[in-house]
Amino acid sequence: MNESPPGRLLPWALVTPALLxxxxxxxxxFIAMAALSFLEHGGGQxxxxxxxxxxxxxxxxxxxxxxxxxxxxxxxISVLLAYPFAWILAEVVPQRLQRLALVLAILPxxxxxxxxxxxxxxxxxxxGVVNRALVGSGLVDxxxxxxxxxAATIIGFVHFFVMLLTLTIFANLKQLSPSYRxxxxxxxxxxxxxxxxxxxxxxLPGIMVGAFLTFVLAIGDYITPQILGGNNExxxxxxxxMQIGRRGDFPLASALAIILMLVVTLAYLLCARWLKIERA
Amino acid sequence: MKSILKxxxxxxxxxxxxxxxxxASPALSQDLNAxxxxxxxxxxxxxxxxxxxxxxVNVKEFEGTGAGLALVEQSQPGDWDVMVIDSIDVxxxxxxxxxxPLPEDQLPFADLFPEVKMDSSTVVDGKRYGxxxxxxxxxxxxxxxxxxxxxxxxxxSLTDPKYKGRIAIYDYYLPVIGMAAMSLGKxxxxxxxxxxPAISDVLMKMKANAKLVGEVTAxxxxxxxxxxxxxxxxxxxxxxxxxxxxxxxxxxxxxxGAVLWSQALAMFKDSKNKDLxxxxxxxxxxxxxxxxxATSSCYWGMPANSKxxxxxxxxxxxxxxxxxxxxxxxxxxxxxxAELDKKMxxxxxxxxxxx
Numbered sequence: 001m002n003e004s005p006p007g008r009l010l011p012w013a014l015v016t017p018a019l020l021x022x023x024x025x026x027x028x029x030f031i032a033m034a035a036l037s038f039l040e041h042g043g044g045q046x047x048x049x050x051x052x053x054x055x056x057x058x059x060x061x062x063x064x065x066x067x068x069x070x071x072x073x074x075x076x077i078s079v080l081l082a083y084p085f086a087w088i089l090a091e092v093v094p095q096r097l098q099r100l101a102l103v104l105a106i107l108p109x110x111x112x113x114x115x116x117x118x119x120x121x122x123x124x125x126x127x128g129v130v131n132r133a134l135v136g137s138g139l140v141d142x143x144x145x146x147x148x149x150x151a152a153t154i155i156g157f158v159h160f161f162v163m164l165l166t167l168t169i170f171a172n173l174k175q176l177s178p179s180y181r182x183x184x185x186x187x188x189x190x191x192x193x194x195x196x197x198x199x200x201x202x203x204l205p206g207i208m209v210g211a212f213l214t215f216v217l218a219i220g221d222y223i224t225p226q227i228l229g230g231n232n233e234x235x236x237x238x239x240x241x242m243q244i245g246r247r248g249d250f251p252l253a254s255a256l257a258i259i260l261m262l263v264v265t266l267a268y269l270l271c272a273r274w275l276k277i278e279r280a
Numbered sequence: 281m282k283s284i285l286k287x288x289x290x291x292x293x294x295x296x297x298x299x300x301x302x303x304a305s306p307a308l309s310q311d312l313n314a315x316x317x318x319x320x321x322x323x324x325x326x327x328x329x330x331x332x333x334x335x336x337v338n339v340k341e342f343e344g345t346g347a348g349l350a351l352v353e354q355s356q357p358g359d360w361d362v363m364v365i366d367s368i369d370v371x372x373x374x375x376x377x378x379x380x381p382l383p384e385d386q387l388p389f390a391d392l393f394p395e396v397k398m399d400s401s402t403v404v405d406g407k408r409y410g411x412x413x414x415x416x417x418x419x420x421x422x423x424x425x426x427x428x429x430x431x432x433x434x435x436x437s438l439t440d441p442k443y444k445g446r447i448a449i450y451d452y453y454l455p456v457i458g459m460a461a462m463s464l465g466k467x468x469x470x471x472x473x474x475x476x477p478a479i480s481d482v483l484m485k486m487k488a489n490a491k492l493v494g495e496v497t498a499x500x501x502x503x504x505x506x507x508x509x510x511x512x513x514x515x516x517x518x519x520x521x522x523x524x525x526x527x528x529x530x531x532x533x534x535x536x537g538a539v540l541w542s543q544a545l546a547m548f549k550d551s552k553n554k555d556l557x558x559x560x561x562x563x564x565x566x567x568x569x570x571x572x573x574a575t576s577s578c579y580w581g582m583p584a585n586s587k588x589x590x591x592x593x594x595x596x597x598x599x600x601x602x603x604x605x606x607x608x609x610x611x612x613x614x615x616x617x618a619e620l621d622k623k624m625x626x627x628x629x630x631x632x633x634x635x
Contacts, residue, residue, distance in 0.1 A: 042618060059629040066633075126507050145445070147507065148492035230492030231451055234632050242629065246454070247621060248346025 037254035041247070050255035063239040064259070070150060070235060071219040074157040075211050081158065082165035082210065089166070090173040102170070106163050113160075117227040120156045121147050124228075148230025156224045161217070165210035172206025173199075212271045216264050236260045312337045312556050315348055315363040317543065319414070319576035320564075328572070329563045335556060345369040352378060357550035361557040367398040367542040368615040370410035380549045381407035386558065388565055391587045395607040396542050401615060410544035413564050414573055416581040417531070417610060418455030419538035421503060421514020425528045432532040435463035438512055439485035448502045449486055449493040450513030453628035456483070458539035458614050459513065468539060468611040473620065476627055483631040486512060493632060496579070503529060516598055517541075520580035523597045533606050540610040542584070574598065 040047045054060045085105070093101045108116065123129050124146035131143035146152055180202065184194040218224075222237035231238070236256065243253040314320065316339045326337045342348040345366055352360060365373060373379045389397070392412065402410040420432050426446075431437040438447065449456060458468040460482035466475055491508050492498065500518050502508045504526060511518060515538070519529040545564060547557045563569045570588035574581060582598055583590070590600065599606070616624055 041622075057626065057629075059626070059633045062633045121501075122505075125505060127505065145491065148494075148502075226495075227498065230498070231494060231632055232490075232492060233635070234629065239629070242625070244346055244350070245344035246346050246452075247618075247625060248344075248350050249622075250350065 033254045034258055036251050037258050039251045041249045041251050050252045051259070053252065054256060054259055059234070060239060060256070063234045063236050064263070066150075066233050067219050067236040067260075068263070070153060070157070070225070071215055074154055074161060074218050075214045077154070077158050078161040078165050078214050079207055079211055082162045082169055083207070085162065086166045086169035086173055089170050102167075105166055108159065109163060113223055114227070116160070117156050117224055120152065120159070120228055124152050124155070147228065148232060150229060150233065152228040152230070153225045156228045157218050157221070160224075161214040164213060164217075165207075168210035168213070169203060169206045172203045176202055208271050212267065215267050219264060220260065310335045310553070310556070312362070312553060312560055313360050314339050314560070315351060315360050316341055317343070317364045318578035319573060319581070320364060322572070322576040322578060325564075325569070325572040325576055328568065329560060332563075333556070333559060337560070345372060349373065349376065349378075352548075358548075358552045360548050361551040361553050362560055363546050363548065364413075364543055365410065365546055366613070367396075367410060367412050367415075367544040368401045368613045370398075370402045370544055370546055371404055373546060374404045374409050378546075378548060379409040380547045380551065380554065381409055382411055382547060382561070383558070384408055387411055387562065388585055388587075391585045393582075393584060393586055393603065393607060395610070396540070396584050398542055398544070398612070402544055410546040411561065411565060412542045412544045412584040413570070414581040415540060415542035415584055416517050417515040417533060417538040417606065418450065418452075418459060418513045418541055419515045419531055419533055421511035421518045421529065421531045423503065423506070423509045423526075423528050424530045426506075426509040429530075429532075432510075433534050435459060435534050435536045438463075438510070439482065439489060441489070443510055444489045445491050446509040447486070447490045448499045448508040448511050449490050450499050450511060451493045451495045452513065453625055454613050454616075455539040455541060456486075456513045457624050457628065458611065460486070461614070462536045462539070462611060465536075468614045471614050471616065471620070473623060476623055480627040480630065483627065484634055487631050487634050513539075515541075517579045517581050520597045521575075521577075533609055537609040537611055538606070540607070540612050542612075543581075 037050055038046055038048065040049065089098060089101050089105070125131070126143045126145075126147070128147070130146060134140045135143060176199065180198050181194055184198045189197065220237055222241055225235045226238060229235070234242070237260075240253045240256045240260070243249040243256065312335055314337055318341050320326070321339050321341060326339070329335075330337055340351065342351055348363065348365065349372065352363070363373070363378075370379070389411070393415075396412045396415045398410075398412055399408075402408055402412070420435070420438070422429075422432050427443070431440070431442075437443060457471075457479055460479045461468055461471055461475060463482055464475075464478055466479075471479075487493070490512070492502060494502060499511050499514065500522075503511045503514065503518060504522055515531045519531050522529050545561050547554065547561065551557050564573060565585055567585060567587050567589040570583035570585040571590045571594070574583040574588055574590060575594055580598065582600070582603060590598070595601065614624070
């Protein structure tokens with residue numbers, strides 16, 4: 001039976017606010033930014049020069065390489081730490097305490113991102129807790145340079161993203177029916193084999209979703225590398241901001257932002273293909 | 281159900297209309313809308329003006345001339361009344377047709393330190409568009425209990441391996457490039473493309489000695505907490521505000537000189553409150569306003585008006601009496617063309633990326 005015209009229009013009416021929102025606050029600004037990236041700074045003439053600068057200038061390239069190195073490292077470490085944490089929450093912590101454990105796990109989310117980054121700076125500083133403990137215990141003779149390094153940026157990121165990944169993996173683990181494990185055991189698989197051949201593949205979507213979110217959020221983040229990295233190297237968001245500060249070079253900043261977005265899109269396509277969630 | 285939906289949609293329509301009116305409403309006509317740096321956000325500075333004139337000063341903070349001018353471009357003409365801007369960038373605003381000439385006879389120009397009037401960038405075609413309100417030095421800031429104070433009299437110390445890992449660099453390319461140029465005996469006003477390779481070498485050597493390159497808060501924190509002992513580009517703007525808590529923080533004007541920073545106030549051509557805007561500029565340039573601005577909670581700096589009503593202690597902290605000697609050895613910020621500016625920023629980017 002054919003739907004009546006009002007019936008067919010209803011879904012459109014329901015999604016129209018979301019579509020309008022996306023159009024006004026994402027699509028149109030994106031088009032404006034893309035158009036701006038092809039303009040000369042100050043002159044308004046059309047040019048490819050902003051993109052050419054990225055290709056020609058090794059410092060700009062380096063920013064992209066730095067961003068990828070940092071982001072991939074953060075994603076890998078976060079997954080390795082989050083998985084056992086999620087496993088413990090889902091399998092070891094009693095059901096009645098799981099909610100409380102989850103709340104405790106996400107507590108750091110409740111503080112300001114900036115405050116958290118500055119707190120890490122103090123913890124990792126020359127006179128901070130970590131260095132005092134290392135020197136006090138005799139493990140090192142003099143304080144190590146921990147703050148204002150790439151390692152500090154990675155620590156700040158990992159602290160944040162482990163929680164995010166824990167939540168996505170935990171949700172995935174909780175959805176797994178116990179029958180899978182029982183069936184594997186019936187077929188003679190030990191715990192390790194069950195984990196490697198049954199549990200891990202089934203929780204891969206949760207890992208990939210969390211890993212992709214981590215990658216996207218980390219590669220576009222300005223605050224953490226700016227506060228914790230000590231500007232000893234530039235990442236893409238810092239390079240973009242640098243074009244705006246004094247010179248107000250919005251066309252070059254737009255071109256760099258588009259390039260960063262292309263990398264994120266590529267990451268999405270890689271994840272989507274690997275998870276086979278794209279439509280045939 | 282229908283009536284509930286109807287009721288809801290009516291309520292939504294009213295709420296939307298109210299929101300639209302709220303968002304679109306310009307500030308009250310007797311409000312002063314100011315684009316400012318953080319030192320002007322101090323209530324101790326604004327309240328006396330607001331109370332004396334029965335007005336509200338609405339402020340919007342920004343960092344960097346480019347970001348400030350972008351805010352203006354995104355606003356409607358008349359949205360803003362006054363703007364704080366690097367003195368050397370006043371002409372950029374004039375080129376864009378943003379600023380109103382200031383009535384020199386109604387402002388205390390005669391009382392300003394002559395070296396900070398910056399006529400070359402604040403006067404265009406014989407008309408003055410900006411008045412310097414505060415200044416200071418990008419030079420060597422240090423902790424005098426941690427370094428050999430005699431070393432701080434030469435910029436050569438900044439690249440000396442003796443201070444490796446004990447230095448922070450202020451993350452703003454113009455003044456630090458100015459300092460690097462001065463260390464090579466070049467004048468900041470005469471810099472050209474040809475000077476950049478040598479300047480880049482100096483920057484690379486500074487970076488090799490540096491622990492971090494930080495913006496205002498990060499570099500200030502690094503010096504105050506003992507993370508570093510020297511701040512390249514530091515000056516009274518870092519040390520004076522912390523003098524009570526940490527009297528060991530100091531600055532020098534080395535033998536090569538220092539880079540003079542100065543900030544100016546300008547009035548918008550399209551301001552709807554030009555009388556009030558002028559009153560605000562007059563207040564900021566008055567002895568009382570100057571004292572409050574100089575000692576603002578965000579950062580301290582020298583008042584442009586030599587008659588600023590500072591206490592003896594404040595003058596001592598700012599080294600007020602030494603200013604004639606300091607100014608004689610200071611050079612203005614480099615004021616490059618747009619093309620040279622881009623090249624300077626690129627060598628700075630190269631320095632930041634150097635390992």
